[in-house]
Amino acid sequence: MNFVYHVEGGDFTNAGSTSSQVKRMLKKIGVSPEIVKKTVVALYEAEVNIVAHAYRGDITVDLEEDHIKIVLADEGPGIPDIDRAMQKGYSTASQKVREMGFGAGMGLPNIKNNSDSLNITSEVGKGTTIELINYFQ
Amino acid sequence: MAEDFHHALKFKYDLCIGCSHCTGVCPTSAIHVENGHPVLDPNRCVDCGRCYVACPMNAIYIEQDDFQTVFNYKHPVLLVPSIFLAQFEEKIRERTILSALLHIGFKCVYEVEKSVDFFKEYYRRDLEGGNAPCEKPVISSFCPAIVRLIQVKFPVLVDNIYRLKAPFDMTAEYIKKSLTEQGIPAEDIGIFYVTPCAAKIAAIKSPVGEEKSPVDGVINMNYLYSKVLRVIKTGEYKMCDESVRFHRLSKASITYPLTGGETKMLRTGRNLAIDDIHNVSEFLEKVEDEDIQDIDFLELRACDGSCCGGILTAENRFLMIERQRRRMQKCSEEVDNEDNDLLNYFDYLADKRHVGKVDPRSMDKMDDNVAAAMQKMKRAFEINQNLPQVDCHLCGYPSCKALAEAVVTDKAQIQQCIFVQRAMEHYDLLTPKEAHDISAKVWGAKKTDPTIAKNLNL
Numbered sequence: 026m027n028f029v030y031h032v033e034g035g036d037f038t039n040a041g042s043t044s045s046q047v048k049r050m051l052k053k054i055g056v057s058p059e060i061v062k063k064t065v066v067a068l069y070e071a072e073v074n075i076v077a078h079a080y081r082g083d084i085t086v087d088l089e090e091d092h093i094k095i096v097l098a099d100e101g102p103g104i105p106d107i108d109r110a111m112q113k114g115y116s117t118a119s120q121k122v123r124e125m126g127f128g129a130g131m132g133l134p135n136i137k138n139n140s141d142s143l144n145i146t147s148e149v150g151k152g153t154t155i156e157l158i159n160y161f162q
Numbered sequence: 163m164a165e166d167f168h169h170a171l172k173f174k175y176d177l178c179i180g181c182s183h184c185t186g187v188c189p190t191s192a193i194h195v196e197n198g199h200p201v202l203d204p205n206r207c208v209d210c211g212r213c214y215v216a217c218p219m220n221a222i223y224i225e226q227d228d229f230q231t232v233f234n235y236k237h238p239v240l241l242v243p244s245i246f247l248a249q250f251e252e253k254i255r256e257r258t259i260l261s262a263l264l265h266i267g268f269k270c271v272y273e274v275e276k277s278v279d280f281f282k283e284y285y286r287r288d289l290e291g292g293n294a295p296c297e298k299p300v301i302s303s304f305c306p307a308i309v310r311l312i313q314v315k316f317p318v319l320v321d322n323i324y325r326l327k328a329p330f331d332m333t334a335e336y337i338k339k340s341l342t343e344q345g346i347p348a349e350d351i352g353i354f355y356v357t358p359c360a361a362k363i364a365a366i367k368s369p370v371g372e373e374k375s376p377v378d379g380v381i382n383m384n385y386l387y388s389k390v391l392r393v394i395k396t397g398e399y400k401m402c403d404e405s406v407r408f409h410r411l412s413k414a415s416i417t418y419p420l421t422g423g424e425t426k427m428l429r430t431g432r433n434l435a436i437d438d439i440h441n442v443s444e445f446l447e448k449v450e451d452e453d454i455q456d457i458d459f460l461e462l463r464a465c466d467g468s469c470c471g472g473i474l475t476a477e478n479r480f481l482m483i484e485r486q487r488r489r490m491q492k493c494s495e496e497v498d499n500e501d502n503d504l505l506n507y508f509d510y511l512a513d514k515r516h517v518g519k520v521d522p523r524s525m526d527k528m529d530d531n532v533a534a535a536m537q538k539m540k541r542a543f544e545i546n547q548n549l550p551q552v553d554c555h556l557c558g559y560p561s562c563k564a565l566a567e568a569v570v571t572d573k574a575q576i577q578q579c580i581f582v583q584r585a586m587e588h589y590d591l592l593t594p595k596e597a598h599d600i601s602a603k604v605w606g607a608k609k610t611d612p613t614i615a616k617n618l619n620l
């Protein structure tokens with residue numbers, strides 16, 4: 026099953042609505058609570074990253090019998106140094122975003138810790154694509 | 163397993179007029195209508211009692227143990243929540259109420275909150291200073307309807323439940339221990355708990371994470387209230403001696419059953435108290451979504467006004483809360499072992515304080531097989547997209563989404579939707595008579611009797 030959700034940059038009121046909907050689907054198909062939680066943590070973090078950093082993005086969810094694959098593709102500033110961004114505490118969030126309590130770093134490492142497979146590609150000035158997979162078993 | 167879940171809420175079909183008010187208020191969509199009457203899904207019901215409150219015909223009742231079983235024990239003991247007293251008018255004194263309870267046949271009376279001072283110690287050890295005995299936010303297990311709500315609706319959060327026994331269980335353990343030490347044979351002791359709600363009954367009859375409750379029987383609070391008031395009004399009791407009194411309780415103990423009673427015991431951290439099951443659902447949804455973070459402790463209670471708002475209380479909840487607060491003002495901050503003998507059993511109770519693991523039992527799961535569940539979810543999604551989203555209940559289900567899910571799990575047929583019926587009639591796929599018969603299956607023959615048209619001179 027495929028679903029596409031659109032995310033607007035800067036719209037913090039609706040940040041997290043995609044992960045909430047994905048959570049509901051995973052509960053319906055009987056995925057174990059641990060894996061639901063893990064997926065929600067990873068997706069929520071990645072979704073908020075789009076809201077905090079990018080102009081807009083699409084989240085494509087591919088739900089299969091044994092795994093879920095989520096691709097978050099945004100149009101935004103991109104990440105100049107992915108390896109550095111993967112370090113705990115590193116953040117590119119603007120002061121404005123930090124004042125709202127977001128963008129304190131830890132986003133990408135947290136996504137990594139909560140996904141079985143994570144692939145990040147980025148082009149400065151164009152955008153970032155995050156592909157994460159979680160298996161149900 | 164699922165079939166063992168005990169529910170104290172029962173429908174009286176002879177009184178039920180099939181208005182379906184109960185279906186709309188259920189926080190877990192556990193009720194649908196069939197043949198003109200509500201049908202409860204036992205795997206979804208959390209015993210919160212919203213349906214009981216919504217029913218205009220008093221057609222829902224709360225089953226209780228036969229009161230006569232009290233007399234099967236040589237030494238019947240009453241275990242009563244402190245809010246029991248808050249039901250009575252100010253002019254009725256505590257000693258009068260106690261005398262009436264003893265007259266009714268109980269050998270002694272204990273207030274449930276006797277164990278709160280014990281719990282206070284553990285709340286502080288386990289939760290203060292950034293400690294957490296489980297995942298954060300730590301969720302109180304005090305309200306059994308909330309524990310069940312988490313099991314069925316928020317299974318992701320089962321590991322956040324603070325696995326402590328309820329005060330009534332702990333006080334019951336203390337009573338059994340202390341009375342047997344006084345030489346009363348264990349088999350003679352019968353502990354009867356007075357419940358303000360249906361959820362506590364379910365918690366005693368089918369405990370979560372516990373083998374068997376130490377409570378021997380349950381008495382509904384409104385039933386006992388009437389019985390006591392009757393004894394007082396007829397004056398048939400003998401006023402007990404000055405020395406016989408309710409045990410002294412600390413301020414924290416009296417506050418405990420009110421909203422904020424648990425969070426007030428904690429001196430550090432971000433702790434929230436939320437009452438009313440719909441408010442709780444809304445909040446837990448956000449916690450599960452990771453939308454709410456950095457909260458240390460959640461005190462969650464299914465009834466508005468916590469236990470004073472319990473469906474089996476006999477008095478208005480706002481008055482009860484006010485009386486409880488007034489009583490609290492007269493209590494001292496701390497009580498010592500002399501005032502509260504239970505504290506002498508601290509180590510004994512400490513060993514018994516935990517309950518076992520709380521298992522998730524998701525109500526949302528559409529099939530045990532993931533592939534089959536996905537097919538059903540997909541189909542339910544497609545069906546729902548074609549339904550009107552009016553949530554009119556006329557199909558017998560609380561929402562269009564609930565009907566769609568019932569259709570794919572073979573519990574209902576799509577033609578139960580009257581919008582679908584009209585569409586099918588339009589294409590001659592259904593005759594008006596067939597449509598009528600389908601609705602009659604949902605609402606019963608009486609409500610769908612065609613002579614209504616004649617009666618209205620149409």
